[in-house]
Amino acid sequence: MSKLRRSMLFLPGANAAMLSTAFIYRPDSIMFDLEDAVSLREKDSARVLVFHALQHPMYRDIEKVVRINPLNTPFGLQDLEAVVRAGADVVRLPKTDTPEDIYELEAHIERIEKACGREVGSTRTMAAIESAIGVINAVAIARCSPRLIGIALAAFDYVMDMQTERGDGTELFYARCAVLHAARAAGIDAFDVVWPDINDEAGFLKEVDLVRKLGFNGKSLINPRQIELLHNAYAPTQEEVDYAHRVIRAAQEGERKGLGVISLNGKMIDGPIINHAQVVINRAQASGVRR
Numbered sequence: 001m002s003k004l005r006r007s008m009l010f011l012p013g014a015n016a017a018m019l020s021t022a023f024i025y026r027p028d029s030i031m032f033d034l035e036d037a038v039s040l041r042e043k044d045s046a047r048v049l050v051f052h053a054l055q056h057p058m059y060r061d062i063e064k065v066v067r068i069n070p071l072n073t074p075f076g077l078q079d080l081e082a083v084v085r086a087g088a089d090v091v092r093l094p095k096t097d098t099p100e101d102i103y104e105l106e107a108h109i110e111r112i113e114k115a116c117g118r119e120v121g122s123t124r125t126m127a128a129i130e131s132a133i134g135v136i137n138a139v140a141i142a143r144c145s146p147r148l149i150g151i152a153l154a155a156f157d158y159v160m161d162m163q164t165e166r167g168d169g170t171e172l173f174y175a176r177c178a179v180l181h182a183a184r185a186a187g188i189d190a191f192d193v194v195w196p197d198i199n200d201e202a203g204f205l206k207e208v209d210l211v212r213k214l215g216f217n218g219k220s221l222i223n224p225r226q227i228e229l230l231h232n233a234y235a236p237t238q239e240e241v242d243y244a245h246r247v248i249r250a251a252q253e254g255e256r257k258g259l260g261v262i263s264l265n266g267k268m269i270d271g272p273i274i275n276h277a278q279v280v281i282n283r284a285q286a287s288g289v290r291r
Helices: 016-025 040-053 076-086 099-116 132-136 138-142 155-161 170-186 201-214 225-234 238-257 271-287
Strands: 007-012 029-033 063-067 090-093 124-129 148-153 189-192 218-221 262-264 267-269
Touching (some): 007 016, 016 029, 016 040, 076 090, 076 099, 090 099, 124 138, 132 138, 138 148, 138 170, 155 170, 170 201, 218 225, 225 271, 238 262, 238 267, 238 271
Parallel strands (some): 007 029, 007 218, 063 090, 124 148, 148 189, 189 218
Antiparallel strands (some): 262 267
8 A cells, every 4th residue: 555645734843842742633744844934043943853853752653754944055954964864754855946956955865874874765855846947847856766755836935936826726727737747757646735724624625625636645734623624535435435345356356267358337447447446445444434
């Protein structure tokens, strides 16, 4: 079963209280943020807090992602040294515009892994696309490294770069499609933007429904209240689960009999349909059935 990454909860790196308790919310991934959520005067203390949080035993079974500061700032390399040594599963690079940005990041990661005795290649990466040039280069970025587990669209900087603002989603449609197609072409995950209004539950669910139907693996979140809503929206219906089980049984029976063509209720069952059925079953096992 592939790793489910429906929910990626942002945690401000300087918030000690949240860092010490956020594991109770059980998102698929925790995103420790050392960049935008941390003021300049708190950068060093946040780095220390995240260093220790990454080693907290209660986070052992949750994927730990860290958004570092850009490498061209005074904080980026210090962040990277700390979080790789502390055992971060994934490093998220903000403002990724070209494959060269990832090459630079991963050269430093490999150096640090060797220096601290960590297995080379065990630290994975994620590219955050936040500009027009990043969107244009999305395919090249997504395919540039075996360490990449996914690419994420970040809305605020992107809409600023496009000289527009957040609205009904029209302003993000091209970027979403470009990032999603790039991820699928590379065989990695795609993550949608944060929904900024935590009190607008209806708006959040409408956007989740859109990105789920587009094909995004999941969404970045800024409030724990959004986790259960998101997981339920990504859960399949009972009808979908029942059909998926019928597909898998038909495929297994066809394989047992050595059939070249498999059919179910008069419809041909091929590889993509079987794979999708397994995805549905995996989601049901993780999320239950949609309520």
